[in-house]
Amino acid sequence: MQQTYRLVIDCPDQVGLVASVSQFLASHNASIVEASHHTDLQTGRFFMRHEIGADSLKLDHESFVEAFTPLASEYQMNWKFTASSKKQRVALLASLESHCLVDLLHRWHTGELHCDIPVIIGNHPQMKQFADWYKVPFHWVDFKALGKDAAFAQISTLLDEYKIDLTVLARFMQILPDSLCQQLAGKAINIHHSFLPSFAGAKPYQQAYDRGVKLIGATCHYVTKDLDEGPIIEQSVKRISHSDSAADMVRKGKDCEVTALAHGVRYHLEDRVIIHRNKTVVFA
Amino acid sequence: MQQTYRLVIDCPDQVGLVASVSQFLASHNASIVEASHHTDLQTGRFFMRHEIGADSLKLDHESFVEAFTPLASEYQMNWKFTASSKKQRVALLASLESHCLVDLLHRWHTGELHCDIPVIIGNHPQMKQFADWYKVPFHWVDFKALGKDAAFAQISTLLDEYKIDLTVLARFMQILPDSLCQQLAGKAINIHHSFLPSFAGAKPYQQAYDRGVKLIGATCHYVTKDLDEGPIIEQSVKRISHSDSAADMVRKGKDCEVTALAHGVRYHLEDRVIIHRNKTVVFA
Amino acid sequence: MQQTYRLVIDCPDQVGLVASVSQFLASHNASIVEASHHTDLQTGRFFMRHEIGADSLKLDHESFVEAFTPLASEYQMNWKFTASSKKQRVALLASLESHCLVDLLHRWHTGELHCDIPVIIGNHPQMKQFADWYKVPFHWVDFKALGKDAAFAQISTLLDEYKIDLTVLARFMQILPDSLCQQLAGKAINIHHSFLPSFAGAKPYQQAYDRGVKLIGATCHYVTKDLDEGPIIEQSVKRISHSDSAADMVRKGKDCEVTALAHGVRYHLEDRVIIHRNKTVVFA
Amino acid sequence: MQQTYRLVIDCPDQVGLVASVSQFLASHNASIVEASHHTDLQTGRFFMRHEIGADSLKLDHESFVEAFTPLASEYQMNWKFTASSKKQRVALLASLESHCLVDLLHRWHTGELHCDIPVIIGNHPQMKQFADWYKVPFHWVDFKALGKDAAFAQISTLLDEYKIDLTVLARFMQILPDSLCQQLAGKAINIHHSFLPSFAGAKPYQQAYDRGVKLIGATCHYVTKDLDEGPIIEQSVKRISHSDSAADMVRKGKDCEVTALAHGVRYHLEDRVIIHRNKTVVFA
Secondary structure, eight states: OOOOEEEEEEEEEOTTTTHHHHHHHHHHHOOOOEEEEEEEETEEEEEEEEETTTTSSSSSSSHHHHHHHHHHTTTTEEEEEEEEEEEEEEEEEEEEEOOHHHHHHHHHHSSSSSSEEEEESSSSSSSHHHHHHTTTOOEEHHHHOOOOHHHHHHHHHHHHTTOOOOOEEEHHHHHHHHHHHHTTTTTTEEEESSTTTTSSSSOOHHHHHHTTEEEEEEEEOOOOOSOOOSOOOEEEEOOTTTTHHHHHHHHHHHHHHHHHHHHHHHHTTTOOEEEETTTTEEOO | OOOEOOOOOOEETTTTTTHHHHHHHTTOOEEEEEEEEEEETTTEEEEEEEEETTTTTTSSSHHHHHHHHHHHTTOOOOOEEEESSOEEEEEEEEOOHHHHHHHHHHHHHSSOOOEEEEEEESSSTTTHHHHHHHHEEEEEHHHHHOHHHHHHHHHHHHHHHTTEEEEESSSSSOOOOOHHHHHHHTTTEEEEEEEETTTSSSSSHHHHHTTSSSEEEEEEOOOOSTTTSEEEEEEEEEETTTTTHHHHHHHHHHHHHHHHHHHHHHHHHTTTTEEEEEEEHHHO | OEEEEEEEEEEOOTTTHHHHHHHHHHHHTEEEEEEEEEEEEEEEEEEEEEEEETTTTTOOHHHHHHHHHHHHHTOOOOOEEEEESSOEEEEEEEOOOOOOHHHHHHHHTTTTSSSEEEEEESSSTTTHHHHTTTOOOOEEHHHHHHHHHHHHHHHHHHHHTTSSSSEEEESSSSOOOOHHHHHHTTEEEEEEESOOOTOOOOHHHHHHHHTTTTEEEEEEEEEEEETTTSSSEEEEHHHOOOOOOHHHHHHHHHHHHHHHHHHHHHHHHOOOOEETTEEEOOOO | OOOOOOOOOOOOTTTHHHHOOOHHHTTTOOOEEEEEEEETTTTTTEEEEEEEEETTTTSSSHHHHHHHHHHHTTOOOEEEEEEESSOEEEEEEEOOOHHHHHHHHHHHHSSSEEEEEEEEEEESTTHHHHHTTTTEEEOOOOOOHHOHHHHHHHHHHHHHHTOOOOEEESOOOOOHHOOOHHHHSSEEEEHHHHSSTOOOOHHHHHHHHHOOOSSEEEEEEEOOOSSSSSSSSEEEEEEOTTOOOOHHHHHHHHHHHHHHHHHHHHHHHTTTTEEEEEEEEEOO
């Protein structure tokens, strides 16, 4: 796979902005593999992502950052400049359902998800068997024995110790405390097993069954302190009918959950997502 | 098109039920073009629809009904026996948006929707031009001049005068009064421009834009007195992204609205929908 | 609707290209509403589309073209600079099926398709009724009476007389002669009622029925002299099952045809499509 | 999970057939969990599947078969009567790509696929690691060392020894010889990585890339001696764009392959598929 840098920017829109950035990139010989722009005409905010062939660039990472900083300040940018060679460190949190966990592990194992997975954390011990096969350390945090506060304190410590960049709740059936949500803002992704905002909260497939909808879905979103209210990255749906029981919906919905989460995590890892207020720009 | 009869049944499930009905049909030489069954295992209710070649049947409509009634009573059936040759009379209600109205009219004109459309009712006069082309009487019910109560009284009278079997709210932007909802129970279909239960009520595309969902949709459902809460017949969705404004969503959503409504109306006209509590069985 | 200009470019990729274009735009105060880039890494070709707020630009159309020409030459660009205010002139060609024709006319009537439709041409007279309602001149070119060569000569003359920019074959069931295909290269769009390259040629739904596929589709593509082989703009599919007859497929496929064609035509009219060899870049 | 029997029938259609079968079932107290019917009006063939609560039936499996045989003969039925408790024995054949293999194994492990998997066969040794984890014997058949004929002879022997009911080619990149195809007729399922009949044969994603299609797909079908021409069970598609390289298509296509194959295998295992000529009836 070609090594690239990613320059991701959001800032107030103004004439000359793209020219300045493009001029900067060209002056350092950047060969642009992929470029995406978006202007939010309502808020006047501009979003831009460049993927640059690493070989072409005449600056190393540090020098680029130093050289770009004045321009970034001038345009009041939120920005980052990342190297595809530097893998993010991802923690997977799971409970008893294995489908999302195993899917992510397999995509990671085959190189589709370009990251490190240094730890898997379960509030039950059952997922250890999968962690073992993939040779990832597994920590069982016993919520029953510890109580919720101590359990989450332990998780928070683990995330620190493993220097985690991204926390993925792969059907982790515990609601994170506000403080942890804030600490992980923009760095924790959840999969909810409904087409949000429909059927937030508990037992969404049963809710969907009771309402008699004709499509079910799943939503991949950033975790915020308001349950199931965070910025949505990806959604997936599947047709059902009257002949599907709530159990059938659970089974069919898994395929939605798996793909929506896998897409969302990949977009995040490739720096394709920019959070703006409670929404996302996804340069898919 | 082949003439058929449709025998549609729902009743408590029990062993021998299908055998009795099948035996009855066979004894009158019914050639079955299409047969659909569903057992709701939660409630123990059974649903069945047979479409029968009209030529094969050794009974006329009236005789069939008379002959079948004892069996229907024995099994406590809700049932109907309809002839495809007998077209339902459909009223279309519209406001200012023409896409659903024109789509239904065109499908009717080309024979895809097998019904009569004796009247179109608007709370604005603009849709008259389309009604004229299709040579359907148009009534403008002036809500502003009449006030809501008198206006709906006039609509109710029109539905009576035209002997309407099915009322279709083709983006009719007025909320029906409870009394009319009850009077039209199971005989009025609405299209709501969101993926219900998400974004019920006013301005669903703006709601969807504000929430930042990645798919938008439309829901075709029976009208009940609880707004946007009636039994769902059909839903349709379409992928969107951050680059879609609320206006883009309105445009893209129209394609969802048009197909969801057209499907729902066709299913109803072909007696493919059975309402059970607040849900539907749709033998599509 | 906001007036915009569209600058659409394709050329060999090289470092500095985007900077030069952006710098040019900024120097004339262009406020960029939408920007799309694509690099074809296999062929080293670069594609770019800018949509610019017309009010912001300090040059009129003619001056812009003059000023930009040297840059375009330097980078060996294929390019165009169009104004959204200048509507393309579209001819619709149809036969006996009305669904695509009526759909396009309705989208045009409601302003979704921003173009002029000065003429409709039929190889049968039946579509005149729709043309009349929309007050568009209708020409019946009688293929039986004239023979194919004379008939197409007449069509060619009509396209000239009406100064047609885009010819849309809205289920026009006649194969264009090679000479006309070449004359209309990149300016004629067809809808084929299958998911190409499956089921090219005649009776695609019957072919699909015979093969027993589980999805049917439609393909919107540019017309070339190789039948159903031109660059694809848009495709649409729909799930079917064993219970669908070939006639059911025809009915269900119409919804695919209508949306694929409407999308393809809109993309073309908004200068969102760039043809490259036998493929398209579509900045949707 | 509730134990059930499945009675699956296809035979020439005639009046009284359903009545006779229903009467037979009722007379033995069969409680019908799910019933599906289809009449192919073109060929006059009738298809029927009943799923029966095992507890309700007053006959054991053997007695049922004996009692039903006369009726089956009378109506010239192809039929089978299977018990959900009796798991089919499935062999998985794979090469170097693990996504379909691992997906099937995981669905089997979690009980979604109700079968035994006594053996995995690879023409390369790499998949052994997954087989080991799931504790399934793995046989590496070395095509290079053995030559194609001897290799397939060995596979045929393995299928016999393990008493295999269903052979699944989970991206097994070897073309089965005609004799083996015939031997496994209706008992071998393949996943082809295109939307058949488009892009049969080798490198379908490259073919799709070259043609410039806007959707890619996968097809699950029974193996026949005509490559990629067998009866289709399930198809799945996914939208792509000009920005997707052939490698992107490979990655995106995997999700289609995985779900199409998983669905197809489940339908087969639950006796939901009836092959008729070169097509399938799938009571999904």
